[in-house]
Amino acid sequence: MVVYELSDDEVDRLFRALADRTRRDIVRRTLLGEVTVSQLAGSYDMSFAAVQKHIAVLEGAGLITKHPHGRERRVRGNPETIRLAQNLLDQFEQVWRARMDRLDDLLSDDQLSNETP
Amino acid sequence: MVVYELSDDEVDRLFRALADRTRRDIVRRTLLGEVTVSQLAGSYDMSFAAVQKHIAVLEGAGLITKHPHGRERRVRGNPETIRLAQNLLDQFEQVWRARMDRLDDLLSDDQLSNETP
DNA sequence: TTAATATACAACCTAATGGTTGTATATGAA
DNA sequence: TTCATATACAACCATTAGGTTGTATATTAA
Numbered sequence: 065m066v067v068y069e070l071s072d073d074e075v076d077r078l079f080r081a082l083a084d085r086t087r088r089d090i091v092r093r094t095l096l097g098e099v100t101v102s103q104l105a106g107s108y109d110m111s112f113a114a115v116q117k118h119i120a121v122l123e124g125a126g127l128i129t130k131h132p133h134g135r136e137r138r139v140r141g142n143p144e145t146i147r148l149a150q151n152l153l154d155q156f157e158q159v160w161r162a163r164m165d166r167l168d169d170l171l172s173d174d175q176l177s178n179e180t181p
Numbered sequence: 182m183v184v185y186e187l188s189d190d191e192v193d194r195l196f197r198a199l200a201d202r203t204r205r206d207i208v209r210r211t212l213l214g215e216v217t218v219s220q221l222a223g224s225y226d227m228s229f230a231a232v233q234k235h236i237a238v239l240e241g242a243g244l245i246t247k248h249p250h251g252r253e254r255r256v257r258g259n260p261e262t263i264r265l266a267q268n269l270l271d272q273f274e275q276v277w278r279a280r281m282d283r284l285d286d287l288l289s290d291d292q293l294s295n296e297t298p
Numbered sequence: 299t300t301a302a303t304a305t306a307c308a309a310c311c312t313a314a315t316g317g318t319t320g321t322a323t324a325t326g327a328a
Numbered sequence: 329t330t331c332a333t334a335t336a337c338a339a340c341c342a343t344t345a346g347g348t349t350g351t352a353t354a355t356t357a358a
Contacts, residue, residue, distance in 0.1 A: 072202040075202070076200050076201065077200075079197070079199040079200035080197070083196035083197040083200055084193065085189040085193060091273060095280065096276055101304075105304095110346090111348060113350095114347055117345090135303070135304050135354060135356065136303090146270055149270050153263055153266050156209065156260075157267070160212040160258065163212065228319080229334095230319080230336090230337080233336075238315095251324095252324060
């Protein structure tokens with residue numbers, strides 16, 4: 065499976081998009097099923113335009129897509145991009161795990177040198 | 182294993198902290214092994230104070246900790262918090278997967294109603 | 299055709315972010 | 329003790345983010 069290499073800018077946008085509770089909620093709702101912009105706007109205690117901006121940020125990060133249906137736009141969550149974010153975090157974990165492995169190796173070496181003086 | 186419930190503010194801070202390439206690099210380096218504030222500051226093309234601020238943001242998000250050693254502060258990455266972020270993304274994935282499961286169930290029901298007319 | 303609805307988008311405001319420089323303080327080395 | 333190093337932190341500045349209101353444009357319903 066080929067996984068896209070995200071640029072620093074894209075990664076910035078991805079995590080930035082997730083760093084807002086309203087946007088995280090929109091992602092959850094749109095992963096659960098398609099909703100229109102109006103339905104989303106009606107769910108939050110802020111103006112229609114404010115919700116529109118959040119939707120634009122999420123779209124820019126690739127976390128959602130909009131699909132025209134007559135005069136309305138249906139918003140759909142994109143699980144692929146969530147996966148990309150998970151991969152990024154996995155890479156951090158691997159860095160740490162690699163370090164732990166090196167420490168384990170050092171310990172084994174010590175044991176060896178004790179066993180063969 | 183008990184996993185801490187993060188507040189919305191904490192989640193905001195966590196993803197916000199990850200939404201900057203310099204900070205992500207600091208996290209990587211400090212997961213690889215302890216480094217001092219000076220060492221970090223020397224690695225980026227910006228002022229000491231700017232790097233200090235990035236370190237403060239990461240500390241506020243729980244992604245790193247500082248440990249005094251004489252006059253220097255050693256910075257250490259915190260894999261626990263990476264794990265918390267992973268859990269959050271997993272929750273998004275589960276929302277989507279739950280939806281897929283429901284769709285599968287619907288399909289099965291259709292098949293059944295075809296089989297028993 | 300006219301009215302209502304769904305969306306888009308510009309202009310504006312305030313607060314937060316990411317950077318700067320300058321100054322203060324603690325610790326270690328000579 | 330004196331000097332150099334490591335860190336902290338305040339004050340400032342430009343840009344971005346998150347909100348607002350107001351206006352324009354499609355599309356559907358009457």
